[in-house]
Amino acid sequence: KQEVTQIPAALSVPEGENLVLNCSFTDSAIYNLQWFRQDPGKGLTSLLLIQSSQREQTSGRLNASLDKSSGRSTLYIAASQPGDSATYLCAVRLPTSYDKVIFGPGTSLSVIP
Amino acid sequence: DAGVTQSPTHLIKTRGQQVTLRCSPKSGHDTVSWYQQALGQGPQFIFQYYEEEERQRGNFPDRFSGHQFPNYSSELNVNALLLGDSALYLCASITGLNTEAFFGQGTRLTVV
Numbered sequence: 092k093q094e095v096t097q098i099p100a101a102l103s104v105p106e107g108e109n110l111v112l113n114c115s116f117t118d119s120a121i122y123n124l125q126w127f128r129q130d131p132g133k134g135l136t137s138l139l140l141i142q143s144s145q146r147e148q149t150s151g152r153l154n155a156s157l158d159k160s161s162g163r164s165t166l167y168i169a170a171s172q173p174g175d176s177a178t179y180l181c182a183v184r185l186p187t188s189y190d191k192v193i194f195g196p197g198t199s200l201s202v203i204p
Numbered sequence: 205d206a207g208v209t210q211s212p213t214h215l216i217k218t219r220g221q222q223v224t225l226r227c228s229p230k231s232g233h234d235t236v237s238w239y240q241q242a243l244g245q246g247p248q249f250i251f252q253y254y255e256e257e258e259r260q261r262g263n264f265p266d267r268f269s270g271h272q273f274p275n276y277s278s279e280l281n282v283n284a285l286l287l288g289d290s291a292l293y294l295c296a297s298i299t300g301l302n303t304e305a306f307f308g309q310g311t312r313l314t315v316v
Contacts, residue, residue: 135307180246191260194246
């Protein structure tokens with residue numbers, strides 16, 4: 092059974108710091124991994140999608156890496172800003188279940204001005 | 205492009221009642237999935253609809269049912285509401301394999 096965990100559960104950093112969020116999954120057989128951002132009480136905004144054959148994806152100040160063999164992904168945020176404060180969720184898509192996506196519990200990020 | 209739209213945004217129901225939530229997928233997307241997100245947790249997969257049929261189902265009771273219309277929009281129905289059904293209900297749409305999933309803003313359901 093695929094399980095997704097995220098460490099840390101919560102993180103508070105001063106503005107300008109670079110930071111890393113971690114995501115682990117138990118079964119390396121995945122189609123892809125997607126990172127999302129969720130503001131309080133809101134829906135999910137897709138940040139980055141990494142296919143199973145890829146090692147990393149970049150978008151602006153965000154960089155996500157994927158190591159399928161070890162079941163790990165990291166989301167690197169450079170030069171953090173107060174507007175980055177949100178919950179960050181990683182999710183893996185299972186190859187045997189078309190669009191069944193398994194989410195982690197999320198990391199709550201607070202960037203202090 | 206309007207993206208994925210859900211209605212209503214908020215809803216308060218009494219225990220035992222029935223509720224219907226609605227979702228319009230992103231333009232060109234033919235597959236709709238529904239998720240339940242309890243406070244402080246990641247979203248949990250409820251079911252997925254493709255070509256007007258339920259294709260996948262998560263670990264949810266039969267009180268949760270759905271429908272997809274010819275225009276790919278979808279409804280989630282929950283019967284005999286329980287207090288534990290209070291959550292944010294999210295709709296996601298995709299088209300094809302290995303593509304990005306797009307989510308709506310969700311419907312906040314409160315059961316009292």
